[in-house]
Amino acid sequence: xxxxxxxxxxxxAHAEANRRxxxxxxxxxxxLDDLCxxxxxxxxxxxxxxxxxxxxxxxxxxxxxGFVILEVSVKLRRHAWRQxxxxxxxxxATWDRIAEERGSGLKRVEEADLLRALRRAVTHELxxxxxxxxxxxxxxxxxxDVVADQLQSTRGAVYKVLHDARGKLRRRLEREGxxxxxxxx
Amino acid sequence: xxxRDLVHRLLGTSGxxxxxxxxxxxLAEYVEGELGDGDVEILLPGVAEHLRNCPxxxxxxxxxxxxxxxxxxxxxxxxxx
Numbered sequence: 001x002x003x004x005x006x007x008x009x010x011x012x013a014h015a016e017a018n019r020r021x022x023x024x025x026x027x028x029x030x031x032l033d034d035l036c037x038x039x040x041x042x043x044x045x046x047x048x049x050x051x052x053x054x055x056x057x058x059x060x061x062x063x064x065x066g067f068v069i070l071e072v073s074v075k076l077r078r079h080a081w082r083q084x085x086x087x088x089x090x091x092x093a094t095w096d097r098i099a100e101e102r103g104s105g106l107k108r109v110e111e112a113d114l115l116r117a118l119r120r121a122v123t124h125e126l127x128x129x130x131x132x133x134x135x136x137x138x139x140x141x142x143x144x145d146v147v148a149d150q151l152q153s154t155r156g157a158v159y160k161v162l163h164d165a166r167g168k169l170r171r172r173l174e175r176e177g178x179x180x181x182x183x184x185x
Numbered sequence: 186x187x188x189r190d191l192v193h194r195l196l197g198t199s200g201x202x203x204x205x206x207x208x209x210x211x212l213a214e215y216v217e218g219e220l221g222d223g224d225v226e227i228l229l230p231g232v233a234e235h236l237r238n239c240p241x242x243x244x245x246x247x248x249x250x251x252x253x254x255x256x257x258x259x260x261x262x263x264x265x266x
């Protein structure tokens with residue numbers, strides 16, 4: 001039973017790594033095989049540990065696929081970023097780049113009222129940890145798994161920090177009249 | 186993208202989001218509901234909300250959906266059980 005499960009999850013791991021290969025062209029060959037094997041090993045352990053949580057509301061394979069996809073996903077991202085440092089600076093360069101994402105028109109963040117208000121909110125509303133996560137994930141597009149790895153945390157815990165930070169920022173922008181309260185748009 | 190759209194993208198949505206762990210627990214049901222033409226936005230709105238806000242879980246969802254649809258993994262050895 002476990003051998004069969006491992007075979008299934010190993011095939012799934014390779015399929016998923018192949019599906020994402022355009023995102024990680026630098027990882028391949030033996031290194032990728034090792035990564036998939038480790039993902040399948042860890043997924044088998046996770047599936048057997050959490051078997052009580054399987055409620056039969058979906059096929060067993062679909063449920064089990066979730067675990068191996070998560071393992072492949074986390075391992076690929078960590079591997080890709082292991083030499084890098086996550087950008088957490090709440091600086092002019094970051095905000096100028098965000099402002100430029102608006103496309104044509106005004107380029108400097110100083111000229112953009114809403115973005116300026118958002119930057120003020122980031123400075124005044126967020127805790128140091130919330131700011132670190134918001135700047136890395138929302139402003140710089142760093143994957144949550146990578147931030148979780150650097151902070152020795154989990155995807156779920158980092159997402160919670162991000163979610164709470166976004167809520168604080170949204171409420172401040174609503175209070176100041178920059179955004180309409182939810183449900184009124 | 187307008188400035189307002191950009192800020193909304195940075196802030197995500199504010200609906201009932203169960204977080205990564207909550208969405209993961211229901212991901213298989215969500216995927217199969219979608220494959221079966223179920224209205225998962227109504228049946229599992231929290232998962233749908235989370236997948237809009239969390240790119241990492243969205244990417245994982247796409248992987249599970251591809252496997253469950255048999256588009257990449259081939260035969261399902263458990264299908265007959």
